[in-house]
Amino acid sequence: MGLIRSWVASANDDTDFPLNNLPCGVFSLQNQEPRCGMAIGDFIVDLTALEEDGIIGFAEGPLFDVPFWNEAMEAGPAVWAELRATVSGLLAEGSSQRAQVEPHLVPRAKAALHLPFLVAEYTDFYAGRNHAVNVGTMFRGAENALPPNWLHIPIGYNGRASSVVVSGTDVRRPWGQVKSPEHDLPAFQPSRRFDIELEMGAVVGQASDHGYPVTVAEAEEMIFGYVLLNDWSARDIQAWEYQPLGPFQAKATATTISPWIVMRAALEPFRVSTPAREKPLLPHLAEPKPMLYNIELEVGLTPAGGAETVIARTNYAEMYYSAPQQLAHHTTSGCAMNVGDLLGSGTISGLAKDSRGSLLELSWGGKEPFAVAGGTRSFIEDNDTLVLRGAARAEDYRIGFGECAGKVIPALADPYKRN
Amino acid sequence: MGLIRSWVASANDDTDFPLNNLPCGVFSLQNQEPRCGMAIGDFIVDLTALEEDGIIGFAEGPLFDVPFWNEAMEAGPAVWAELRATVSGLLAEGSSQRAQVEPHLVPRAKAALHLPFLVAEYTDFYAGRNHAVNVGTMFRGAENALPPNWLHIPIGYNGRASSVVVSGTDVRRPWGQVKSPEHDLPAFQPSRRFDIELEMGAVVGQASDHGYPVTVAEAEEMIFGYVLLNDWSARDIQAWEYQPLGPFQAKATATTISPWIVMRAALEPFRVSTPAREKPLLPHLAEPKPMLYNIELEVGLTPAGGAETVIARTNYAEMYYSAPQQLAHHTTSGCAMNVGDLLGSGTISGLAKDSRGSLLELSWGGKEPFAVAGGTRSFIEDNDTLVLRGAARAEDYRIGFGECAGKVIPALADPYKRN
Numbered sequence: 001m002g003l004i005r006s007w008v009a010s011a012n013d014d015t016d017f018p019l020n021n022l023p024c025g026v027f028s029l030q031n032q033e034p035r036c037g038m039a040i041g042d043f044i045v046d047l048t049a050l051e052e053d054g055i056i057g058f059a060e061g062p063l064f065d066v067p068f069w070n071e072a073m074e075a076g077p078a079v080w081a082e083l084r085a086t087v088s089g090l091l092a093e094g095s096s097q098r099a100q101v102e103p104h105l106v107p108r109a110k111a112a113l114h115l116p117f118l119v120a121e122y123t124d125f126y127a128g129r130n131h132a133v134n135v136g137t138m139f140r141g142a143e144n145a146l147p148p149n150w151l152h153i154p155i156g157y158n159g160r161a162s163s164v165v166v167s168g169t170d171v172r173r174p175w176g177q178v179k180s181p182e183h184d185l186p187a188f189q190p191s192r193r194f195d196i197e198l199e200m201g202a203v204v205g206q207a208s209d210h211g212y213p214v215t216v217a218e219a220e221e222m223i224f225g226y227v228l229l230n231d232w233s234a235r236d237i238q239a240w241e242y243q244p245l246g247p248f249q250a251k252a253t254a255t256t257i258s259p260w261i262v263m264r265a266a267l268e269p270f271r272v273s274t275p276a277r278e279k280p281l282l283p284h285l286a287e288p289k290p291m292l293y294n295i296e297l298e299v300g301l302t303p304a305g306g307a308e309t310v311i312a313r314t315n316y317a318e319m320y321y322s323a324p325q326q327l328a329h330h331t332t333s334g335c336a337m338n339v340g341d342l343l344g345s346g347t348i349s350g351l352a353k354d355s356r357g358s359l360l361e362l363s364w365g366g367k368e369p370f371a372v373a374g375g376t377r378s379f380i381e382d383n384d385t386l387v388l389r390g391a392a393r394a395e396d397y398r399i400g401f402g403e404c405a406g407k408v409i410p411a412l413a414d415p416y417k418r419n
Numbered sequence: 420m421g422l423i424r425s426w427v428a429s430a431n432d433d434t435d436f437p438l439n440n441l442p443c444g445v446f447s448l449q450n451q452e453p454r455c456g457m458a459i460g461d462f463i464v465d466l467t468a469l470e471e472d473g474i475i476g477f478a479e480g481p482l483f484d485v486p487f488w489n490e491a492m493e494a495g496p497a498v499w500a501e502l503r504a505t506v507s508g509l510l511a512e513g514s515s516q517r518a519q520v521e522p523h524l525v526p527r528a529k530a531a532l533h534l535p536f537l538v539a540e541y542t543d544f545y546a547g548r549n550h551a552v553n554v555g556t557m558f559r560g561a562e563n564a565l566p567p568n569w570l571h572i573p574i575g576y577n578g579r580a581s582s583v584v585v586s587g588t589d590v591r592r593p594w595g596q597v598k599s600p601e602h603d604l605p606a607f608q609p610s611r612r613f614d615i616e617l618e619m620g621a622v623v624g625q626a627s628d629h630g631y632p633v634t635v636a637e638a639e640e641m642i643f644g645y646v647l648l649n650d651w652s653a654r655d656i657q658a659w660e661y662q663p664l665g666p667f668q669a670k671a672t673a674t675t676i677s678p679w680i681v682m683r684a685a686l687e688p689f690r691v692s693t694p695a696r697e698k699p700l701l702p703h704l705a706e707p708k709p710m711l712y713n714i715e716l717e718v719g720l721t722p723a724g725g726a727e728t729v730i731a732r733t734n735y736a737e738m739y740y741s742a743p744q745q746l747a748h749h750t751t752s753g754c755a756m757n758v759g760d761l762l763g764s765g766t767i768s769g770l771a772k773d774s775r776g777s778l779l780e781l782s783w784g785g786k787e788p789f790a791v792a793g794g795t796r797s798f799i800e801d802n803d804t805l806v807l808r809g810a811a812r813a814e815d816y817r818i819g820f821g822e823c824a825g826k827v828i829p830a831l832a833d834p835y836k837r838n
Contacts, residue, residue, distance in 0.1 A: 121540065121580055126664055139663075147662050152605050153596050157664040158577035161540055162629070162755040172630050174752040177572050177701065186571050188701045188751075210581065210673075211591050213834045234752065243566050244558075245545055245576040246665025252754035254629075282596065282607045284835070332607075332834070333593040333653065335671035336581040415632045415751070416703070 001269060003397040005093040010041030016391060016400020017041055019091055022084055023260035024069050027111040034067035034114045039260055040091055043105040050104055056086055069117045069261065073205035073224045074339045084265055113259035117203060119164045120340035123330060124231055125156040127321040131347040134361045151279045154321040154329050157246045164255045167404045173382065173411040174253040176237035190411035191234035193379045196386050197347040198299050198357030200316050201229035202323035203261050210336035217288050219327035228258040228388045228404035229344050235360055258404040266399050270294045270392040272317045285329060291322035297348060297390045301372050304383035309372040311362060314348050314355040382410045420688060422816040424512040429460030435810060435819020436460055438510055441503055442679035443488050446530040453486035453533045458679055459510055462524040469523055475505055488536045488680065492624035492643045493758045503684055532678035536622060538583045539759035542749060543650055544575040546740040550766040553780045570698045573740040573748050576665045583674045583761065586823045592801065592830040593672040595656035605659060609830035612654035612798045615805050616766040617718050617776030619735050620648035621742035622680050629755035636707050638746035647677040647807045647823035648763050654779055677823040685818050689713045689811040691736045704748060710741035716767060716809045720791050723802035728791040730781060733767050733774040801829045
């Protein structure tokens with residue numbers, strides 16, 4: 001299937017947001033309450049307004065009278081399909097309703113974008129093999145790089161939902177407790193090894209029942225869509241705190257997501273399998289069909305007042321476990337999943353040196369600073385802006401995610417003094 | 420200060436709930452919507468009804484028109500104090516409003532109790548020194564028992580808020596992936612080492628700002644009150660999954676809390692200091708005054724149809740870090756805390772063998788089964804009921820928490836088949 005043409009001209013050529021995409025966001029114009037919309041070319045179609053005007057409507061009652069997508073997600077996969085079909089029809093070339101819909105198009109460049117959904121709980125996985133091998137080699141040596149469980153379960157930890165912010169939000173360099181090998185006692189200071197992690201996020205759109213695991217196939221049906229996700233990480237804080245219970249404050253400063261949730265249906269033509277298994281998976285974690293996606297990813301770093309350097313290029317297809325496998329594993333103990341839960345994929349690194357999804361890997365723990373326009377980097381410096389981008393590419397269109405960007409601003413001079 | 424006498428006679432003698440306590444819960448009678456109340460002797464005073472009838476009221480608007488305490492918590496410490504003073508006055512011996520209030524007393528024995536608040540996010544700490552030493556010795560040997568960071572920061576991990584249930588909820592033995600040393604490959608099976616952890620939970624009643632750490636003193640002011648907390652733990656699942664990112668599914672089956680939040684003010688007479696520091700804390704984590712409480716705790720185990728054995732007796736004063744220290748550490752990275760966040764203290768074990776707060780410690784990893792009425796235990800058996808109890812004791816009254824109970828029911832025969 002090729003490009004579906006729209007009467008919105010900018011949706012037909014060189015855009016992240018052709019009619020095939022229709023990603024879900026929350027936006028506002030100046031002095032306006034945030035509302036739900038879908039990106040289309042250079043515009044956003046205002047779903048809250050379309051629903052108020054009766055141009056779209058659902059048997060479940062109003063879904064867009066709130067400034068987040070949780071109600072629409074809760075309505076379920078049949079409604080998700082109905083919504084896509086309806087809006088696609090309204091915006092398609094030759095639509096008889098163009099005159100009614102056109103007044104509800106808003107120029108994207110004028111809109112502020114907000115978190116697209118209320119994040120219920122946030123879980124972050126560690127399911128990229130190259131990343132796990134790289135980090136494991138640095139922390140534990142090449143022989144113990146991959147933990148013994150890694151090939152058998154998607155390793156993950158619970159993150160902090162209150163840390164999730166939308167693209168464009170400044171991220172302040174955190175303070176934290178660190179300890180260097182040459183000192184006897186730890187110190188409390190701003191992080192000196194602040195980093196990104198290039199990830200995809202899966203947005204859970206349907207709940208599971210407390211006490212009952214779900215299969216991988218059921219898990220896939222629960223996923224509403226995907227975002228880009230930057231799991232900001234303070235490596236010096238992490239190294240001191242993470243034994244024995246895992247990362248905590250090192251990952252709690254911020255987690256940035258892209259403003260548009262790309263629905264699963266838009267990614268359907270881009271399915272790919274997880275890589276060949278080195279060890280067979282237990283049956284309850286095996287994929288019944290390909291559940292990863294061919295999504296090209298890149299990371300750009302721009303120093304203050306400088307030019308951008310693309311520091312990494314990789315692909316979501318590098319993951320060893322898909323989001324449905326992670327979600328199924330998440331429920332094995334009977335853990336209830338809820339609408340609005342967010343699952344980070346884990347850092348996505350390729351085999352090549354310039355395909356690594358974190359500065360920790362790109363600079364090999366700071367030992368091999370790499371070149372950027374106007375200098376070198378081991379870790380993030382103050383006022384650097386980091387941008388993740390991603391797109392699934394077909395012959396005559398692409399499904400993009402928009403930018404997932406954040407500028408790192410200097411640490412507070414005194415963390416206990418308010419200005 | 421001694422017992423404050425009430426016209427509710429059962430509040431004046433041998434009760435967890437004298438007028439000095441006034442803990443906060445959510446209850447319902449048959450065919451009634453859940454509502455907010457405070458326990459008093461053998462009764463619950465129906466705050467939702469008192470507010471509807473105008474007997475109590477707050478400048479902030481209605482606080483009890485919802486079946487959870489989050490709105491009352493959000494109203495802040497001044498309102499918490501006002502509420503306690505008002506209800507205490509209404510229920511005090513000699514109150515002129517007895518005739519108006521008495522119709523709104525409900526017998527506790529007839530009420531169903533619900534989760535007292537919406538749990539925003541759940542964090543579990545590891546701040547009991549004896550527990551950390553015991554578990555560390557079993558897992559890593561006596562020489563490496565206490566991780567190097569342990570004496571410098573309250574180690575914690577993010578748990579799963581969706582796992583939190585109220586006392587009385589059955590807990591189903593979970594399935595999970597485990598690997599025994601004698602097998603090459605892991606297996607997916609019901610947990611054979613299912614366990615409790617005796618903890619206190621601190622309920623966060625005020626939010627902090629994203630990006631700004633709070634001091635230990637500020638953290639204490641954010642805490643609304645305390646509950647008993649049982650962090651159910653599948654030790655065999657935990658042993659396989661916890662490296663390198665910490666416990667995940669092993670702790671996600673259920674977390675049971677007692678139904679009554681005991682407000683901080685009720686515990687004021689029972690303050691005690693954390694133990695002497697083996698190594699000095701960095702200043703931002705030091706306690707400005709005693710912030711632990713002298714709360715006697717015990718665990719009872721009752722087999723199906725059998726008699727209860729008290730398997731452990733200990734005290735909250737055993738903790739190395741207080742909840743305000745934990746909460747302050749939680750914000751060091753700029754992590755935002757929200758109304759309804761729940762912080763588990765970590766397992767509370769004393770030095771004596773019969774003061775250990777988990778079966779893992781009581782049976783020393785299953786190697787030393789201990790006696791219970793009618794048999795022995797290494798870990799929990801199907802249909803065992805585990806009950807935590809706690810009380811701070813003054814000369815002529817006690818501040819109790821009510822029971823934190825759960826019965827472990829057999830695992831699903833096939834976790835992917837619904838009956």
